[in-house]
Amino acid sequence: MKNKLFIATCLLLLTGNLVSAQYVTRFVKSGIIDFNKSTNVYALIKREIALSKDENIFSAKAFEAYKKNHPQIQISKSTLKFGDNKTLFTPEIDEEDNNTNNWFDMPMSQQFNTTYTDNNTSTKLSQKKVFEETFLVKDSTAKIKWKITGETRDILGYTCRRANGLVLDSIYVVAFYTDQIPVVGGPESFTGLPGMILQVALPHENVSWVATKVTDVTVPAATIIPPKKANR
Template sequence: MAQEVHFTSSGIIEFEKKSNIFALISKEINKDNEDWVAKPFEEYKKNNPQFKAAKSTLKFGNNKTLFTPLEDEEKRNNFFNTEMANQNSTIYTDFSTGMSTAQKAVFEQTFLLKDTTRKINWKITDETRDIAGYPCRRANAIVMDSIYVVAFYTDKILITGGPESFTGLPGMILQVALPHENVSWIATKVTETPIPENEIVPPKKGKTVNNQLFRETLNKALKDWGTWGHSYLKAFSL
């Protein structure tokens, strides 16, 4: 007798974002700042862990998702705070309409991005692995013109979402790695449970913009920041 295949349609996914802090900071050190950054960085490495972990949840159901970062105690009061390791976005996605609402904290200001979901040209491979109890298949892509993405998705969860704004595969994305950016997200637990509709709703606070206006605002604010500005731009745009 063939076993009936079970598909998960609603629940909560717990994600862990892991960042290689040493590698991220090393990329920001150059001839213009090494005189005052290099020595403190060596001291920092002696007293701090190489990797930082941050938690988040993804609620899903009724063809919608809500990605929510959990409070990050490590973010505060850190001279070597690198933005790529932080989590600044709460993201609601409605796959029935193809629209998303992303609340992004950028320095002292909060933006509310309302736009279509990101279009990612994925290339699915034959590599597989199990993640949080689900069989997953690998896919690769390039986003933001130059960022290489490795993702693993499962077709046993029907909604085509994922952490942050990574979507568009034929199932739920349970792992994302940006190898050249030294960060990754992986599902540590999937809880299958009904989610009330009022728990998957878009955030409402912030200055409303679309993606184009958001990028223009960031470019204007960070244009004189050099390599630091480029890394902030990538972090806020993911």
């Protein structure tokens, strides 16, 4: 009887351990993240008109006509590959959309830069398009003054913690990162938090990025490499 009780107890403990193991958090160290960048184009245009030194009535009229044919929120897509403590952010450029939506040719509403970040050396290499020329710019990773808060939210099933930051001591940033993806990185050049940034916003610039999909897959190291200079 004692032997049967002992065996039953062992089986119960073993079963409990197996069930618990199913809920152990998996930490994603390599994969691909899809991002959507949302830009409030109307707000950007209003600000440009307000800051204009000239009383340009035509700009106001043109803006009203613009609103009839263009949405307030412009969506731009991009991907972020990560692995081996490195990231590669690549925008999906829709030439037609960029030509029709960027009425004032505002940099904030565009997404042309491909950015490679190596956290092992704290360096980044960006491919930037200026007019018809493409340049490579090498620099250290962005220095953002972060303050982590107690606020959390769920993004694509990942528990993310909020952090407030300052870029260049003046631009306010709000980000949500997850340590379930223990790779320092995020869209564009946003970085510096103890995990992957899945959502980030520049409230005063009327722009934000949010992850729409996380693919847990081993990304070949050969595909996470610095961009090459190329004129287009």
